[in-house]
């Protein structure tokens with residue numbers, strides 16, 4: 493499959509099969525993260541695969557509505573960027589981590605897995621961060637959802653290339 497086909501095939505899924513993604517497969521997906529472009533090679537990406545106890549802690553501090561959302565996918569991976577406190581480096585490291593996340597999503601799509609990049613508000617609270625052991629200085633970028641696809645979500649409409657590209661003199 494070409495990269496363009498792979499990118500077009502990736503969708504935000506909100507319904508998943510119940511079977512968790514095996515750890516070996518997860519490691520294969522997450523292995524591509526380190527190939528992301530990264531200024532000064534700081535390798536800021538961090539991925540935490542949520543286990544049952546961590547998930548239970550998170551559900552408890554999120555309340556029933558959030559708990560129900562956390563049950564949508566059988567495999568959840570928290571993606572963060574480890575930052576240094578230097579404003580410019582931090583900005584670049586957040587970008588590098590987002591690029592790493594995108595590679596992981598494409599790797600999942602290539603294997604026929606459904607995925608979802610979600611940014612739950614719970615990770616903007618001290619309790620939510622503590623529940624998953626995110627230290628000070630790490631920025632939460634995504635709670636990635638993975639599993640078997642249950643549906644085939646329709647592609648979201650996007651503006652064509654000529655609306656956002658300019659060839660300068």
Ligand SMILES: Cc1cc2nc3c(=O)[nH]c(=O)nc-3n(C[C@H](O)[C@H](O)[C@H](O)COP(=O)(O)O)c2cc1C
Pocket residue numbers: 502503504505609610611612633645647648
């Ligand atoms: C940084 C980021 C944060 C996102 N957070 C959420 C979220 O919290 N909830 C949600 O429903 N979708 C979230 N999304 C997914 C987008 O809503 C989704 O990509 C968009 O609707 C386009 O759909 P598609 O991914 O199927 O192409 C997020 C995407 C990105 C890149």
